[in-house]
Amino acid sequence: MELRPYQQQAKDAIFSEWGNGIKKTLLVLPTGCGKTIVFAKVAEECVKGGSRVLILAHRGELLDQAADKISKSTGLGCATEKAEQTCIGSWFRIVVGSVQSMMREKRLNQFPNNYFNTIIIDEAHHCISESYQKVLRHFPDAEVLGVTATPDRGDMQNLGTVFESLAYEYTLPRAIKEGYLSPIKAVTIPLKIDMSAVGVQAGDFKSGDIATALDPYLESIAEEMEKYCSDKKTVVFLPLVKTSQKFRDILNNHGFRAAEVNGDSKDRAEILEAFDKDQYNVLCNSMLLTEGWDCPSVDCIVVLRPTKVRSLYCQMVGRGTRLSPETNKDHLLLLDFLWHTERHELCHPASLICESAEVAQKMTENMEKDAGCIMDIEEAERTASEDVIAQREEALAKQLSEMKRRKKKLVDPLQFEMSIQAEDLSGYVPAFGWEMAPPSDKQKQTLEKLGILPDAIENAGKASKILDRLDKRRREGLTTPKQIRFLESRGFQHVGTWQFETAKNMIDRIAGNGWRVPNGINPAEYRG
Structure with a gap:
């Protein structure tokens, strides 16, 4: 099987990182871009070099999928380390292992510390958990590859605590632009769902609270789906199994052919196959289908499990981003809702594509403004x-205009120092730590209030000296910075040495003369 250009670049980058002595590296590919194929080819290369490879995952479907892809793309067989199955004594150099089984002390101790030379972790955003760490600690010298579509975690723990580098990242916008994933169109449904009473647990909204908040709106949501989803193949994500089952029944009452799957469904495989063959046109689930299930013909996703976790949101939407030339699918439709919540971290379609939080917020506002x-x-x-x-640009222009206005009203500290002939201020050099720190907000506010432009004062020591001098001048009845600014703008010299009353009288005379210097007064020669 020939790799796509980005897949080949990813594979080369991984071996380059390992070749440079980086033991643990990460690969990020969006859902539908063939991450399993890439790590299958990486595993094949490692086996050619004489290595034993362990592929770790947390769900049986992911292990079966990995073994199947490795067999089809490389012709290599895999042993399994899960439940009663073991790889001990197998000829196969690649092992697919359940992390829940591998982490057990008794099981790990069957393997020497150097048994696996390479460890590949599928859905690596889970690998911060202690179960994965236990396995990695047992094989300290193994080269490790983490593979994920979603590198950020809801609990905000950093994958950088496990991995030393990001070998390669292929982004969703680039995959769409280069024709490897389906374009996404989104619509904000003008249905305001009140989530303000929903609590938070472990970094995300509580599923039980969401279900309670969602319940009164299920009929209205079904009505909205009639407008957008009647000719679509739709997957709906819901917070709880009972909510998922209830919504399936509501959708069927609205003319859809809806089915529901959950972790306890005995006929899950049959339902998924029937959905694949278009016997159903809507599939409801309670977060079961976020990983390890592919149905390329899905062309509509409805997220009724609002989340703060971008990785989870991307996984849900990723169930519909694959291409499906056989069904003439030309885009994925994503339904978003006007979730009313006090928290702004809620994921929206903008979370899929925007790198900047500011742009994401603006995109969400625009879409909500054009709901429907x-x-x-x-x-x-x-x-x-x-x-x-x-x-x-508008804010900057406003800021510059405001700065200009401020500068017109305030005295530059250098002008003030020269006007009052204060050599001690002009030659001031901070000596102590506190003096070298930037001026405090309180110092800056006081300086501005007294007529001095604080922007040009570099340290707290200088700000303190100027404030002391201003206080002393006030007590001695000398000119204020504002008097200095006004009179020197009219051409008067060294107004800083004048008395307050002298300056006030001159300003009053100028004001009485229509803000012009009175005849007979030469400002350049005038001495107050």
Whole structure:
């Protein structure tokens, strides 16, 4: 099997990292871009070099899928380390292993520490858990590859604590642009679902609370789905099994051919096959189908399990991003809702494509403003980026205008020092640690209030000296910075040495003369 260009680049990058002495590296490919094929080819290369390879995953479907892809793409067989199955005594150099089985002390101790030369972790965003770490610690010298479509974790723990480098990343926008994944169109459904009472647990919304909040809206959601999904092959993600089953029944009452699968479904394989063959047009599930299940003909995703976790959101949407030339699928439709919540971290279609949080927020606002309109997410992201740039430019222009206005009203500290002939201020050099720190907010606010532009004052020591001098000048009845600024703008010299009353009288005379210097007064020669 010939690898796609990006798959070959990924494989080369992985061996390059290992060749450079980096033991643990990460590969990020979006769902549907063939990550299993890439690691199958990596495993094949390792076997050619005499290595034993362990492929670790947390679900049986992922292990079966890996073994199947390795067999089809390389012709190599795999041994299995799971439940009562073991690889001990097998001729096969590749082992697919369940992490739940491998982590057990008794099982691990059957293997010498150097038994596996290479460990590949599928769905590597799970590998921070202690079960994976236990296995990795047992084989300390193995080269490790983590493979994932979604490198961020809901509990905010950093994958960088496990992996030393990112060997290769292929992004969703690039995959769509290069024709390897289906374009995505999204629509915000103008149905306001109140989530304000939903609690948070382990970094995400509580499933039970979501189900309770969602329940009153299920009929309305089914009505909305009639408008958008009647000619689509749809997968719906829901928070709980009972909610999933209830929604299946509601959809059937609305004319859909809906089925439901969950972890306890005895006929799960039959239902999935029937859905694949179009005997059903909607498949409801409670987070069962986020990993390890492929049905390329799915062309609509409905997320009724709102989440703060981008990785989970990407996995749900990823069930519909594969190409399906046989069904003439030309895009994936993604239904989003106006989830009413106090928390802004909720994932939306923008979370799939926007690198900047600012652009993501703007894209979400735009889509909510145009609720009911179907939008291509790449075009929506471009529009949001342009809007953000325009907003930044407008804010910058406003800021510059405000700075100009401020500068007109305030005295530059250097002008103040020269005007009052303060050589001690001009030649000041901070000596102590606190003096070298930037001016505090309180110092800056006080300086501005007293008429000094604080922006040009570099340290707290200088700010303190100027504030002391201003206080002393006030007590001695000398000119204020604002008087200095005004009179020196009219050409008067060294106004800093004048008395407050002298300066006030001159300003009053200028004001009384229509803000012009009175006849007979030469500002350059005038001495107060």
